Each structure stands twice: as C-alpha cells, then as structure tokens.
Amino acid sequence: MPLLLSAESDGALREHLLDVEALSGQEPKIRVRNLTRVSDDGSLILKGVSMDIPKGMIVGVIGPSGSGKSTFLRSLNRLWEPPATTVFLDGVDITSIDVITLRRRVGMLFQLPVLFEGTVAVTVITNVQEIETRGTVADNVRYGPNLRGEKLSDQDVYKLLSFADLDASLAKKTGSELSVGQAQRVALARTLANEPEVLLLDEPTSALDPISTENIEDVIVKLKKQRGITTVIVSHSIKQIQRVADIVCLVVDGEIVEVLKPDELSQATHPMARRFLQLSS
Numbered sequence: 001m002p003l004l005l006s007a008e009s010d011g012a013l014r015e016h017l018l019d020v021e022a023l024s025g026q027e028p029k030i031r032v033r034n035l036t037r038v039s040d041d042g043s044l045i046l047k048g049v050s051m052d053i054p055k056g057m058i059v060g061v062i063g064p065s066g067s068g069k070s071t072f073l074r075s076l077n078r079l080w081e082p083p084a085t086t087v088f089l090d091g092v093d094i095t096s097i098d099v100i101t102l103r104r105r106v107g108m109l110f111q112l113p114v115l116f117e118g119t120v121a122v123t124v125i126t127n128v129q130e131i132e133t134r135g136t137v138a139d140n141v142r143y144g145p146n147l148r149g150e151k152l153s154d155q156d157v158y159k160l161l162s163f164a165d166l167d168a169s170l171a172k173k174t175g176s177e178l179s180v181g182q183a184q185r186v187a188l189a190r191t192l193a194n195e196p197e198v199l200l201l202d203e204p205t206s207a208l209d210p211i212s213t214e215n216i217e218d219v220i221v222k223l224k225k226q227r228g229i230t231t232v233i234v235s236h237s238i239k240q241i242q243r244v245a246d247i248v249c250l251v252v253d254g255e256i257v258e259v260l261k262p263d264e265l266s267q268a269t270h271p272m273a274r275r276f277l278q279l280s281s
C-alpha cells in the first residue's frame, strides 16, 4: 500500500503514517522519487526528495525561505528540468512528455499575475497560422486554447471568469484596468482554460488583500470539490495552508522533513520545522 514519503536523510526513505490510498482512494497523481538539485556552486538545493501527491487533493508546502519549496514546485512541470525518472505524472516520467502538453496538464500560477496587454502573435502549432490577440481579459483567457487551435466562445470565457469569481463584464477590459486581485483571478481563469489536471500555486495570494485572498482560496477549494483537480500550493501563510490543504509538507533545507495533516502541525517533531512553525504562528 503506497505511503506518503519524505526525503531520505540517511539513505533510506522514511515512511510517514499518512496513507495515500486511504486519503484519496487512488494511486498518486504525481510521484517524486529521489529528486536532487545541485546548485552551480555545488550546494544541494534539493536532497533526494521523495513524495507522493495524491490525486484530487490539495497539498500545502511550507518551510523557511530558501528551503527549496519553489524549486520543488517548478520541477513538477519542468520549469526547472528535473533529472529523468524522478518525477512521474500518472506513472509517466514527465521528462518524456512533450513540455507544452505537460504544462497544459500541470498548470501554474505565480505570486504576481502577468497578463499580456499589447498585440501578441500566437503561432498555432497545429496548422501553422498566425492569430492576433489584443490583450483583453477575454484574450488572456483564450490564449492557451488558441495555441492548440481551439477558439473559446464568449460563453466559455464568461463561464471561466465566473468560476474564478469574476464578473463577465470584465471580459473586455485590459490588465491595467484591473486590481491585482482581479488580475490574479484572470490568470487563474486563463490557466483553467487549459483544463489542467494539476495546479501548481507559488504563493498565489502573497500580493493580495484579505478579500482577494479569500476569493482565490475559495476557487482553489471549489476546483478540488467540483473538478477533482490536484493542487500543490506553496505558501508562507500557515493559516492559509490550514484553511485549504488536505496534507502539509514541511520543507527544511532541501528536504521534506514532515508530512502532516493541517490540524496536526503541532505534532511536527523535526527541530527546524518546530521552530519555523512556532515563529510563524
């Protein structure tokens, strides 16, 4: 029976008590095995991390600054290229999956939304024609499907905006007319237009006010409940992780040192993890 696994510290994988099948009833969506990253100066950024990410669950990733959280997250859709046979999506080594296909299936949202506003030429890979897109909210939402030669109808765009808790009237606006919170929800709608199976969120609300933060958190939870999307969220806010996550990974110094349920964080035993949790709460 598969177990959630954390980093190996002494050559052997340390098993955790959380059982993936018991939690989700299914095989993991993403499997990470012995993932190591060495920086140019020879220091270890990730130290043989192993982890199962259960399908349809929200996995929170917390830990001190510089501990490797973003590097871990970026490895999952090859924004940082992991070594072969270390990251698997539905059992398939992601380095063998076409990178555009992978990033459609494993979408990502960053700390700050980047919407395009000017004229952008999109080369449609399927039939090698060029489409011009102007940079409205609707254009942003249509971007991913456009790349695949699919055109979303106005209704499709409105549905995606509505799912991201945005009014359809925003569709004709440009990025500069939006608040950061609205722009982040547009970025989320744009990611959802690709119908991802997994969402990677790198501190998605750290630039947002509490109301916008709540809006985004609500959408994250709705995506799990209504669409069964698997989510990995890096956050500096332990309270946020406790609000949205089903399980929490504590990353310290390039290792996942603990995997716990959100209401069991006080049971963390690793000294650095305990100190981090005490200082953050």
Ligand SMILES: Nc1ncnc2c1ncn2[C@@H]1O[C@H](COP(=O)(O)OP(=O)(O)OP(=O)(O)O)[C@@H](O)[C@H]1O
Pocket (backbone or CB within 6 Å): 039, 040, 045, 063, 064, 065, 066, 067, 068, 069, 070, 071, 072
């Ligand atoms: N491209 C890179 N080249 C060299 N070192 C890097 C690179 N990317 C990250 N690092 C280093 O790897 C370590 C982990 O960085 P990472 O951004 O993954 O940590 P983090 O836990 O997400 O930090 P934060 O919470 O501050 O965002 C840091 O020491 C960082 O300086």
